[in-house]
Each structure stands twice: as structure tokens, then as C-alpha cells.
Amino acid sequence: MLLRILAMRVRENELIEKIAAALGRRPRVSGELRLGIGDDAALFRPRAGREIILTCDWFLEGTHFFREKHPPDSVGWKCLARALSDIAAMGATPRCFLLSLALPASHTGRWLSEFLRGLSRASRKFACVLAGGDTTQGRGILIHIAAIGDAPTGRAVRRSGARPGDFVYVSGRLGEAELGLQILRGNRGFLNSKNPLLKKHLYPEPRLALGEWLAKKRLASAMMDLSDGLSSDLPRLCATNGVGALLESARIPQTRHSDVARKQGLDSLCLALHGGDDYELLFTVPPPKVRALPRTIQGVILTSIGKITRESKLALRNEDGREQALAARGWDPFR
Structure with a gap:
């Protein structure tokens, strides 16, 4: 022994x-x-x-x-x-x-x-x-x-701080990591890891420079990363602040490979709402500070996708103007 x-x-x-x-x-x-x-x-x-x-x-x-x-x-x-x-x-x-x-x-x-x-x-x-x-x-x-x-000291950005009227922003495009995962699952064995469709799933890049810039400029009133999917992570940010949010479906940045998604039987908007593993940043910005935000930072797009609301519910407004409740259908290891 x-x-x-x-x-x-x-x-x-x-x-x-x-x-x-x-x-x-x-x-x-x-x-x-x-x-x-x-x-x-x-x-x-x-x-x-x-x-x-x-x-x-x-x-x-x-x-x-x-x-x-x-x-x-x-x-x-x-x-x-x-x-x-x-x-x-x-x-x-x-x-x-x-x-x-x-x-x-x-x-x-x-x-x-x-x-x-x-x-x-x-x-x-x-x-x-x-x-x-x-x-x-x-x-x-x-x-x-x-x-x-x-x-x-005292400059770290927390989830708390969002107020009714603040704009909701995300970095990058959402759903690309989930698309990569579904492609990976649908094939036998290893795929070429250099395939651009798999990059965001296999080799994600945390938005460190963006996070530091937003903190330095004091632009974000609240911030968190998107690891479990927008529909699951946004409710956590809202719950922390006792607020809700109304998102515009037409403004949510989706994968550029929507044709590939369709061939996989996947909807690009659903991927963007519920797909996990994107590791983008979700943050809120008070109206007076919105003008200070550029459209991109180091090649990463910043998109306003809705607003924080006083009523503590989450809703998605479709292109036809109709609103529907946004259900949390992202990643949950216990589900």
C-alpha cells in the first residue's frame, strides 16, 4: 500500500x-x-x-x-x-x-x-x-x-443600478455560440476547430476591454455577462433592481449565419434570445449617457435592444407591435 x-x-x-x-x-x-x-x-x-x-x-x-x-x-x-x-x-x-x-x-x-x-x-x-x-x-x-x-476602489460595475428609462444594451451578436454547439452535436466526432461557425462556441473571448472602458467612463448603470442566454440572464439583472424590461425583437443582434441556422432547423431570433455561452456583456445606460457610446469598440458592436421599465415584467415587442412575455428558456443545469 x-x-x-x-x-x-x-x-x-x-x-x-x-x-x-x-x-x-x-x-x-x-x-x-x-x-x-x-x-x-x-x-x-x-x-x-x-x-x-x-x-x-x-x-x-x-x-x-x-x-x-x-x-x-x-x-x-x-x-x-x-x-x-x-x-x-x-x-x-x-x-x-x-x-x-x-x-x-x-x-x-x-x-x-x-x-x-x-x-x-x-x-x-x-x-x-x-x-x-x-x-x-x-x-x-x-x-x-x-x-x-x-x-x-468603488468603481466595479454591479448588477444593481439600473433604473426605469435606462436603455438596455448588449455587445456582439447573440446566438452564435449556441449555433456552433448545435452544429457540433449534429456531427460525428471532431469537426475542424478553425471552422468560423464553431469559433464562438469553442473559443469565446470575454469582453474585458469593453468592460473596463464602460467602468472607466462610468457609462453603465448595471452590467453582467451573458452566459446562460439573454432570456435567462436579463431577469436576474431586473430582479436585482426590482424593475422589468421591454425588448424590441427587431433590434436584437442575431447571427450573420441565419441561412446555416435555418438548415439546422433553428430560428436566429430564438438562438439570440435563449442560446447560452455567448459571453457578451449585457448592460444598462441612463438616457443622458447614450450619446457617449460609440457603435463599436475594437470591432465589437454595441446595440440598444430595449428599455428598463418600472413594472417588473419582461416583455418582447415584435415587429408588428404586439408584445409577449419573455420566458426564461436559456441554459439551466438543473433543468
Whole structure:
């Protein structure tokens, strides 16, 4: 038994070495991260005048990705990107993250190498370094990310703050990630991960620059990210503020690949309303500040899709002027 335990320890040490080598054995020590990989815990100290932003996110095989369909490097990229979307929604800057990883022994070779390659690319892209974490063996692949960021004290954008009359905005186009997922599910085995129809599902990009810009300019009265779908996330923002919203269906930015959606038996508006995994920003803007918003920021479109209402109900107005209740039909892991 002792030899077995020692062998397991050696294998785990090798696993940790592999992760450390892929993501930087000695992460850059800065004004925030004082001590990273290699000790019992990391040391983090925010710069003067800034406060810490903390968030965490599960990424589970069979729930969020499929081993037989999702390329390992996309799993590595996406597990960090989706966690950092919460940082973006606060208007904050990502600094470092913790990785907890459980996987079968059969996947500690090539699968892990490709996973770490994707994770390393995301870490560099979003300037967010690995500070530590934990590893264990399991039957399935379980990934947990804890992300740490910071923002100027008192300047983080919260979900609260929306008022009746505020305009409701979204970034980007909605439903493209869900379209990619449906295409992936409808095909056997792996598809070409460079297929543009799959990009937003496999390699989402949190709107970090946009979130920071909105916070800096103090334009957003409330903000959150769109991870579960507009019809499920907007009610959460409204409930926090005790308000409702009236959306205009004609203004909701839909996928540019509506012809592909139709061939899949999918409606572009339904994808935009109920599709998850977009990781765009949903935010409200008081009327006097709307003029300060450009149409795009770094190539990302900003679209006003409706208004916050005093009455606490959510409605969608169709192009013919008729209104209907907006039901929450987005992603729900317990449904």
C-alpha cells in the first residue's frame, strides 16, 4: 500500500511539473501576484487604490463539453475565458487564476498537453497568469477555475443600478455560440476547430476591454455577462433592481449565419434570445449617457435592444407591435 501511495505521489508530481512547465514555472511577480506556483498557497496583494474581484467557475465533462467532440485545446481555452467573463462584467482587470483539475490517468498524456496548450494561449491572451491550484485523479474530467482580478476602489460595475428609462444594451451578436454547439452535436466526432461557425462556441473571448472602458467612463448603470442566454440572464439583472424590461425583437443582434441556422432547423431570433455561452456583456445606460457610446469598440458592436421599465415584467415587442412575455428558456443545469 505504501508503495502504491508513493507511486501515486510521483505521478501527481509529474502532472504538476507538466502544468507548471506549460503555464510558466515562475509567473511574473508583479504588484499583485507576489508568490505563485511552488508553495502551499499564492500571495496576492492589490495595488494601492484598487480592490480585489473574485470569481469561480466549473467546467465539467458531459455538462459543459464532450470529450469525444470538443478539441482539448478548446477546453483549455474556454475554461479560463468563461471565468474571466465575470471579471469583464465587473469592469475589472484579470490578474491571476487557480486551476483545480481532476482527470483519468488515460488523459494525462496527449489530451492534457493539448488542454494545457489552449489554456496557456488564453492565459497569455488575457494577461492572466496561473498562481496555483490542485490536481487529482477521477473517472471524468472536472475543471474548476478561480479567477482573481482588481478594479479601482468603488468603481466595479454591479448588477444593481439600473433604473426605469435606462436603455438596455448588449455587445456582439447573440446566438452564435449556441449555433456552433448545435452544429457540433449534429456531427460525428471532431469537426475542424478553425471552422468560423464553431469559433464562438469553442473559443469565446470575454469582453474585458469593453468592460473596463464602460467602468472607466462610468457609462453603465448595471452590467453582467451573458452566459446562460439573454432570456435567462436579463431577469436576474431586473430582479436585482426590482424593475422589468421591454425588448424590441427587431433590434436584437442575431447571427450573420441565419441561412446555416435555418438548415439546422433553428430560428436566429430564438438562438439570440435563449442560446447560452455567448459571453457578451449585457448592460444598462441612463438616457443622458447614450450619446457617449460609440457603435463599436475594437470591432465589437454595441446595440440598444430595449428599455428598463418600472413594472417588473419582461416583455418582447415584435415587429408588428404586439408584445409577449419573455420566458426564461436559456441554459439551466438543473433543468
